Structures are given as C-alpha cells and as structure tokens.
Amino acid sequence: MIASLHQVMLYVDNQQEVVKFWTEQVGFEKLAENELPEGYQSVEIAPHAESETSLVIFDKAFIKKYSPMVSLETPSLMFNVNNADDLYQSFKEKGITVGELTAMPNMKVFNFCDPDENYFAVMEQL
Incomplete structure (x- = not known):
C-alpha cells in the first residue's frame, strides 16, 4: 500500500539556474546533492x-541519456500556502514571472514560472 508521495522529479535544461531560483528566490532549502x-x-x-x-x-541531458523512456514533461504541481497575497507580492518584487492572482469562493490561486519556463500553481484555501 502506498503511504505518501515522497519526491517529484523535475527535469530541466539549466539545472544550476533552476536550483538557484528555487533556493534563492522561492525560499526552498537544498536537502541533498547526489x-x-x-x-x-x-x-x-x-x-x-x-x-x-x-x-x-x-538535468534533462542526463535523463535523455540514462532513462530515455522517461517523459521529460513538467509535472503539474500545486503548492499550498498560508497567504497567497503576500507570496504573490513577494514574487513580483523579486521579478518572478507570475500570472494573475485570482480569488474564488474557497481559494486564491496564481501561477509562476521558473527560469526554464516551467509553470507551477499556488493555492491558499480560504
């Protein structure tokens, strides 16, 4: 029986720039380099x-060479946040490309992209 989702693989053209984006601009922590x-x-x-x-x-080049059967498509990811308004403003101030912040009856959502132009979504449940 599957207990949880452990990792999501993200395949990119510019690994160094994408890691820098996620850690320096989005605020993620680097847990490991293998x-x-x-x-x-x-x-x-x-x-x-x-x-x-x-x-x-x-790096997509590694996956193409060592796992050519794997799809290189970017997964559609939705991140949960506590304050979409603040994060949206913070991303804009950092120069991160963001879509429109949309308020719905039960949530606020927006999307953003990384340097490889992969888009991800953010949601605050109201």
Whole structure:
C-alpha cells in the first residue's frame, strides 16, 4: 500500500539556474546533492527540511541519456500556502514571472514560472 508521495522529479535544461531560483528566490532549502555518472548530479530541494514531499531536479541531458523512456514533461504541481497575497507580492518584487492572482469562493490561486519556463500553481484555501 502506498503511504505518501515522497519526491517529484523535475527535469530541466539549466539545472544550476533552476536550483538557484528555487533556493534563492522561492525560499526552498537544498536537502541533498547526489553525484551521478559523467559529472551529472541530482539536487533535492523542499520548502523546509521536514517537508513530506521534495523536488529532485535533474538535468534533462542526463535523463535523455540514462532513462530515455522517461517523459521529460513538467509535472503539474500545486503548492499550498498560508497567504497567497503576500507570496504573490513577494514574487513580483523579486521579478518572478507570475500570472494573475485570482480569488474564488474557497481559494486564491496564481501561477509562476521558473527560469526554464516551467509553470507551477499556488493555492491558499480560504
């Protein structure tokens, strides 16, 4: 029986720039760096060290070479936040590309993108 979602794999063209984005601009913590063949590495990040789920960022070139059967599509991720308004404003001030902040009856949502132009969503439940 599956107990929880442990990691989400994110395959990117510019691994170093994407890791920097998530850690320096979004505020995630770097949990681990693992060496892979031919000088490649994977980098595990999460909102905080105690997070149940983390993102593991891989270079697409590594995946193409070592796991060519794996889809390189970006997963559709929705992050839960306590204050969408504050995060939205913070992202805008940092120059992060964000979509419109939309208020719905039970939630506020917006999307943002990383340097590889992968889009992710943020939701605050009201």
